[in-house]
Amino acid sequence: MRAREVYVTGYGLVAPTVLDGESLFHRICEKRSCVREHPLFAELGFPNRAAGYIDDLQWQHVQQAFAGDAHSLPRQSLLADFVAQQALRHAGLSPAALRDAASGLFVGANKHCATSHDLEQLAGCLDSHGRLDLDRYLQHQSARQAPFSLRVDQQTFHLAHTLGIRDHISTHSDACAAGTVAIGSAYRAIERGDLDLAICGAVELMANELPYYMFSSLGALCQQSELEPGHQSRPFMRGRSGFVLSEGAALLVLESREHAERRGARPLGRVLGYANFCEAEKMTASSRDGSKYAYCMEAALEDAGLLPHAVQHVNTHGTSTQVNDSCEAHALKHVFERLLDGVTMTANKSALGHSLASSGAIEAVLSLISLREGVLLPTLNYDAADAEFPELRFLSEPVRQSIGVVLSNSFGFGGINSSLVLGRA
């Protein structure tokens, strides 16, 4: 028997084109992509300019909502602040609530990268042999940002400091699984009785040129520049050719059932189970038969005390890369076998792009809205007639259907797998 039930009582979200979870959900229901041509990528002459990015108007909104001097904070801290405040309001909590409870903060983030401007500054300090003159660089170093503006845990530190987090503070950097791992870790800490209240999720801002260079050099990004930006990410389709880089943030408020009931909070959903594993297979791919992804999904269901037939809907990782989607499809067939007909699936990255650490947290929010609203999201750019795995029931249109349990997957480079089981309140 589970030691303590874990409720979700609030969430906040910022994704490309939207400033909250409901707007994102409705946008995907309307089959409107969040992926656009990135003006920076156009300026730099990239052959493929598709990306999901938070635009200037959105940043303006985020800055205006900040009570202090927005320019004193690195971007990731500003975004984390905005999303955390949104989540706390949604949960009906004041920021001070975290000071008064056994509280924890679990934030996923992988990298905050330099820009071309930083490279230009460097180039100006190279000597005639191509070596950097560090003394000169120190003298001319830009003061446009606060020190440590690229440090990965700055947003965590900012939230921990301003919210007065009492008992647990962690920055999770499990590549594309980091958001899900952060939520799962918070769930475990509440479930075992260490915490009553937690903020968890991820903040990732990688839709800029240097991450693009790295992922492109590995061959992981979508190669189909002839397609409209919004049509490029095509999870589980035969013609898929890689992911579209994106960014965003989502944070959830988790509480023990007792804590939520004591303050009369309305639960939005529950975290029922979780598993995470390193698979020791390869740095960039899982076992081709899907067995290691399947092991993770089955372990999460076991943690929830459920059998596969309890799951009605799967929020897949679905990156739109050849290998990842194939491994995940085989894993889903292994886990659900003859039950596949009764399970619908969605792959949100076709609409959002791949926001790496944040993807799992954003997909958890979308799954919770599906559970609450009884509406299942379509997978944009999916056409059953040309799907590689037609036995998997991806939806091309939104469907109204009451569901009780969603399985949400996130798998990352470095061989890190994670699955969450979410339930209706």
Place this chain on the structure above:
Amino acid sequence: MGAFTQTIAIAGAGCVLPGGAGVEDFWNSLCAGRSGIVPLQSSLFHGNRVAAFGQIPEEVRQACRQDVPRNLQRYCTPAVVLGVAAARQALQEAGVDPRQGHLRFGLYCCQGGYTHPSLDAYAELLQECRGGDDGLDLRQLSARVLETRALDPFLVLKSLSNGLSGVVSLAFDLEGECNAYMQGVAGNQAALREACAALRSGRIDAALVVAAGSELDALALAELARAGIIGTNGARAFRPFDLDGEGGVAGEGAAALLLRRSEDMAAGPRVAIGTIAAQAELAALELPGEPVDLLVCHGTGVPAVDRRLSAVLARSRPRHATCAQPVTGLLSAAPGLADLIVARSSLLRQCVPPVAGLERPVSADLPFVTGAPQAARLRSCAVVGRDDNGFGACYRLDYADAR
């Protein structure tokens, strides 16, 4: 699955740190006051203002590389290589091997970093794409990367914040629960906390906690200098808690611990991890309520700051105090694990190593051991770390001889 309430003990340890490759070597350096901080040297940059670094010698790097299977080396930064070596030492001391399959392992890793990417990733391209007026032709650079594939294709894998956990799991065929954290004191405490919780819950039988990082990069050093964390007046030594301190000196290295439930270990002397506390501000950190026999702590090398720190740390009422940073420099990835290794070694040997080079303490608040190592009766220890963003963490360790 039953719930375990037993204490968690350190069954094995490993390190590759400035001053020592291996726990024994590191301990000897601490006792001898032999610093691993050396004049800073790099083929990619030069300067006089940042003059010293806690550096792993090249021959040690090469030896560690032998620990990494050849097919994995293309995914490794120099720091990840050190992490694999430290992990191997910890597994060996504990006498456990993930390949044997009879224990359920968990892997908890921490990396560090202040900037991304490092200079070495782009050094050649920057030189090539410089315009006549010292500017950078950004369109040329993008064309070189995207059209002629001028970047290392594995750069994204070398840049992973969970690259250490990926390579360690592959190097040791370690399949199991896994978490990767950033960074420093905060990341170390999160990894240790989760490892201890997993052991207590019964989900795993052995937890491998590994941390590795290096700031031997011009951009990282510049960022540390801009934040005032490292000195920029050419100092050659790091003197925390000393009136002659001239700021911090950065370092690099890796450390690993293998944790087990005490009840699963053979009889003998052991060091158990008790409470773990963390706070965004060190001043608010919960320190042990009872006096401790030993305090292992962090300083800054800025006398005024270290004086204030001393007053806070004195709340733990230690009978002895030490600090390993004059030997290692400031570690971005493994500060907590390195200090836990110092604390464990001290408790097992009943001896406190001196603070290397400490001659004029900033205050009398803390009973630092200076000069030579000091034999002492040690049963309890507090390890208190402070990150350069103010974050603080405290571990209480207890010594017991279960023979």
